[in-house]
């Protein structure tokens with residue numbers, strides 16, 4: 001049986017990409033905010049319905065440098081139910097992550113638990129629109145206002161989604177996106193930060209280029225996090241097709257739901273609460289008591305049939321080896337339970353019905 005991988009990158013045709021990059025052989029401008037960088041910036045601002053976007057080398061750099069650009073200190077409230085990047089961006093800035101639990105229904109930060117975690121050292125909240133599920137933005141904004149905190153959204157999973165008619169990029173002081181090859185929209189590697197305050201943009205553009213302000217002035221301890229022209233050109237091509245890709249993902253979701261709805265012990269994703277879901281992930285939470293198999297067994301069964309899923313997000317970031325003795329998952333019991341039970345099924349635009357059925361059959365077999 002052929003391998004089914006958890007994801008498969010979207011790509012334009014080779015000829016479309018070659019056409020897009022051909023001018024680079026004339027200009028010899030391969031990086032440092034060239035033609036394609038500017039073109040993609042403008043096109044993404046339109047697609048994401050935001051006026052202030054800076055492209056970076058990857059989503060992690062967007063997050064790490066946004067924290068630096070905001071000048072955060074002390075403690076940042078976040079969730080452990082996320083990709084390593086979210087927590088590492090805080091720690092690599094010399095800040096302390098404070099882990100808040102998540103909701104059992106959509107896995108975003110549990111806003112009723114944020115206030116108790118605020119101390120006089122707290123400077124920001126860093127929630128995640130996990131699997132494209134939008135956080136309780138109003139509640140987060142209220143508590144941030146009350147305590148004078150900044151808000152940075154890790155919007156890596158919510159490309160192109162909106163909330164109350166506005167682009168998701170419009171919320172928080174900063175929202176960051178990832179354009180990694182495995183994401184709904186990719187630039188091979190890449191990412192972006194969206195922000196309201198133009199000063200943050202100026203700071204980001206400086207920090208992503210070694211802190212260079214002008215030819216003779218370096219006034220920030222920056223790094224190198226610029227998106228190159230080949231990545232930007234890939235983005236320009238992929239953006240032409242992203243709506244079609246999302247429609248195809250929707251079809252995949254519909255077939256999964258057809259096959260798996262109503263099965264006892266399976267909690268399926270609920271896209272109906274998202275205004276325009278991008279269908280990036282298909283997370284299933286398995287309750288062994290009703291389903292008859294636990295998550296690890298399902299993972300192994302599928303793997304034995306050459307179907308590759310992800311225990312995404314397991315382990316929780318607050319249980320990583322590199323944080324042993326510092327943080328643990330006791331304070332985030334809901335996240336702990338979900339991370340033991342969740343599995344992300346193969347999910348990409350070109351996943352065909354026969355393959356979806358193969359995944360569903362393997363999942364349901366042997367209970």
Ligand SMILES: *Cc1c(COP(=O)(O)O)cnc(C)c1O
Pocket residue numbers: 058059060061082083085086128154156157177178179180189190191
């Ligand atoms: C992918 C991802 C990132 C990091 O993005 P990269 O572009 O891979 O650096 C950050 N947060 C979340 C939730 C992600 O899924």
